[in-house]
Amino acid sequence: xxxxxxxxxxxxxxxxxxxxxxxxxxxxxxxxxxxxxxxxxxxxxxxxxxxxxxxxxxxxxxxxxxxxxxxxxxxxxxxxxxxxxxxxxxxxxxxxxxxxxxxxxxxxxxxxxxxxxxxxxxxxxxxxxxxxxxxxxxxxxxxxxxxxxxxxxxxxxxxxxxxxxxxxxxxxxxxxxxxxxxxxxxxxxxxxxxxxxxxxxxxxxxxxxxxxxxxxxxxxxxxxxxxxxxxxxxxxxxxxxxxxxxxxxxxxxxxxxxxxxxxxxxxxxx
Amino acid sequence: xxxxxxxxxxxxxxxxxxxxxxxxxxxxxxxxxxxxxxxxxxxxxxxxxxxxxxxxxxxxxxxxxxxxxxxxxxxxxxxxxxxxxxxxxxxxxxxxxxxxxxxxxxxxxxxxxxxxxxxxxxxxxxxxxxxxxxxxxxxxxxxxxxxxxxxxxxxxxxxxxxxxxxxxxxxxxxxxxxxxxxxxxxxxxxxxxxxxxxxxxxxxxxxxxxxxxxxxxxxxxxxxxxxxxxxxxxxxxxxxxxxxxxxxxxxxxxxx
Ligand SMILES: [Zn+2]
Numbered sequence: 321x322x323x324x325x326x327x328x329x330x331x332x333x334x335x336x337x338x339x340x341x342x343x344x345x346x347x348x349x350x351x352x353x354x355x356x357x358x359x360x361x362x363x364x365x366x367x368x369x370x371x372x373x374x375x376x377x378x379x380x381x382x383x384x385x386x387x388x389x390x391x392x393x394x395x396x397x398x399x400x401x402x403x404x405x406x407x408x409x410x411x412x413x414x415x416x417x418x419x420x421x422x423x424x425x426x427x428x429x430x431x432x433x434x435x436x437x438x439x440x441x442x443x444x445x446x447x448x449x450x451x452x453x454x455x456x457x458x459x460x461x462x463x464x465x466x467x468x469x470x471x472x473x474x475x476x477x478x479x480x481x482x483x484x485x486x487x488x489x490x491x492x493x494x495x496x497x498x499x500x501x502x503x504x505x506x507x508x509x510x511x512x513x514x515x516x517x518x519x520x521x522x523x524x525x526x527x528x529x530x531x532x533x534x535x536x537x538x539x540x541x542x543x544x545x546x547x548x549x550x551x552x553x554x555x556x557x558x559x560x561x562x563x564x565x566x567x568x569x570x571x572x573x574x575x576x577x578x579x580x581x582x583x584x585x586x587x588x589x590x
Numbered sequence: 591x592x593x594x595x596x597x598x599x600x601x602x603x604x605x606x607x608x609x610x611x612x613x614x615x616x617x618x619x620x621x622x623x624x625x626x627x628x629x630x631x632x633x634x635x636x637x638x639x640x641x642x643x644x645x646x647x648x649x650x651x652x653x654x655x656x657x658x659x660x661x662x663x664x665x666x667x668x669x670x671x672x673x674x675x676x677x678x679x680x681x682x683x684x685x686x687x688x689x690x691x692x693x694x695x696x697x698x699x700x701x702x703x704x705x706x707x708x709x710x711x712x713x714x715x716x717x718x719x720x721x722x723x724x725x726x727x728x729x730x731x732x733x734x735x736x737x738x739x740x741x742x743x744x745x746x747x748x749x750x751x752x753x754x755x756x757x758x759x760x761x762x763x764x765x766x767x768x769x770x771x772x773x774x775x776x777x778x779x780x781x782x783x784x785x786x787x788x789x790x791x792x793x794x795x796x797x798x799x800x801x802x803x804x805x806x807x808x809x810x811x812x813x814x815x816x817x818x819x820x821x822x823x824x825x826x827x828x829x830x831x832x833x834x835x836x837x838x839x840x841x842x843x844x845x846x
Pocket of ligand 1: 346347348349350351364365366367368369
């Protein structure tokens, strides 16, 4: 669920302004280093944790070419709660997107594919009706045009402000994934930090191949909800990519600096 | 006096609510419970099997709460684990193989939030139940009996129609959870419930459910539900499979 995201958004805005000669701290291994050591890929030099990045950066690291689709699509005006509208407004300003996911057709070399990148800065990457619609239309277009799809998930889960309509997106997108799959087309799901809730419980876990980056947080229920239910502290790494790999729910963990070449191979081999 | 949304939440959670077990016993002439997910275990929160309704074989899968403290602890108060969803999906696919209609009965506050549930792929199993469930080519009817909590309920509610009992709710999270996240105050649950649109009337208006069923509490109401089910199943059975799936596709594609 979407909580405390304004705090995190502000933190990111702050981080973007940090000059290269300042120290940053890895949120996973807590190592401190000069910001410029994050390098082009925004990876921790100590543990390879991929720092959170927005859609523009992600697309530039993966695609040689990219053409967005359905960029104007917005959530329905029937959601008119003022607090929600101001959150949408703020998210749009920060991300330059009308909705929490960027979708389009990308290219690596000569290989075309549908690509979606959820942006965690947009109300914590929550799955709203327009997010679901953009993802659905991407899968539908790629089904029509015989293209593979790569989705980079990053989400706090369902978008609470859109209530049960948000929940229905899990079914709507899953249906589009299934139609794409029935045509024998490849879907690679890349779960990035953090992928939780209704997104984990739908399209993020429906790939032919599900991959992630080192130490990515992946889970269904939130840590605090689990703590409250079982009255115990879960192990520190219980929802990290390495644990999911060990338990059989991921195909591979790929460093961000190797993601593009890995995707290029998987796309070419299918 | 009309009931507030929170009254409805309370009624949906009430211990006077008919148990899934009694509902199954009342709907079927005969019923055999089937166990196990063939991979890891047998989740007692998921009650499933094959039975007949007026002689017609059907597969029923359900998520049930307990009837006392012990059974509630065993069933995590009606919260299924991944092996529960795996069992339900296994039996739904078996129903497809033998061309049996599927009836899913739902009374769950949500999928179980536990460490083992995470380790065993709670997210993955809900995702697969949704994706594969949407494509089962037999009549598939779900009934929200009491609580329909989030993805844990949706996993068993992606068929041709979703009905809800009069005293039931279906929502993205509990009103307490909603109030905690929005206002950091779980005591404002009643206010949250009003905003959430979780009553059957709200849900039907938004096309989330297709029918409100009178609260089942005696032989008369259970027989009336049985007749409604048979009527709907016979209607769905007449459709060619591609038309059945096409209609279902439209049902979920329209959620904008
Ligand atoms: Zn690190």
